[in-house]
Amino acid sequence: MSAVRGFPDLGRCRVMGILNVTPDSFSDGGIYLDPDAAVAHGLELAAAGADLVDVGGESTRPGAQRVAADEELARIRPVVRALVGSGVVVSVDTQHASVAAAALADGAAMVNDVSGGRADRAMLPLLAGSGAACVLMHSRGESADMRVTARYDDVVAEVREELAARLDAALAAGVDPEAVVLDPGIGFHKIGAQNWQVLGHLPELASLGRPLLVGTSRKTFLGALLGTGDGPRPTAAREAASLASATLAAQAGAWCVRVHDVRPAADAVRVVAAWGSA
Ligand code: PMM
16 A cells, blocks of 8 residues: 555554534534544544544535634634644644645644635635645535536546545645545445445545555444434444444445544554454
């Protein structure tokens, strides 16, 4: 697997713990809006085995309102500073270059942009200038309307092509290829079976030559899989499916899995590594 600048090879898939400092994220919205609660949870994630903690101040769930950069920064800044000060490796989940720049100045190690550098034209130049590691995720446009954006003839080929275009744009802006992690963006402009098709073909995306981050934790397609006549399985009851999918992503060669429940995932990635090692 290719190395990622600033991240030593651990001989296993990494675990990224999710910390949403938002009022409206789909699974943990509102719980960690208070900075003290957010910092305490970030420290818990790290103690549970998160290799990095992903701090986000803007919900990306379908239909969520965009948040102004200053509001987003006000939410995350005390949290990023406190976690970095405690030795936690922090990534910042933002589509705003100014928020990314402030978090990097505060010691964040990575920028996680769900727009893959599309949303803010200053993002790729910032990444190039800072040399920071980054996740470029696949998504399409700003529209929350999946009926418009989740149309594919061949979802695997098109996600691969569109990720390749984001990687090319990053390199053209001067981003170090060794700094880039790619992410298929599970649940972003992909519905139902499209997510399973992408997950079943991760090696085709890895053939772009960069490590992959995969985020399935508690997402709607798992709720749909496990649903009954009463509707989808509720978010809080998707933990086993989240763990199974993170385990399989690690087994398929993912560089990192992004999860809410860190301890079981941290155990699982170690089992995957040991399984292949003897
Ligand atoms: N998913 C969410 C937010 N940020 N970032 C990356 N790189 N990959 C993802 O799959 C991803 C993300 C939405 O989930 P959340 O509300 O649980 O954070």
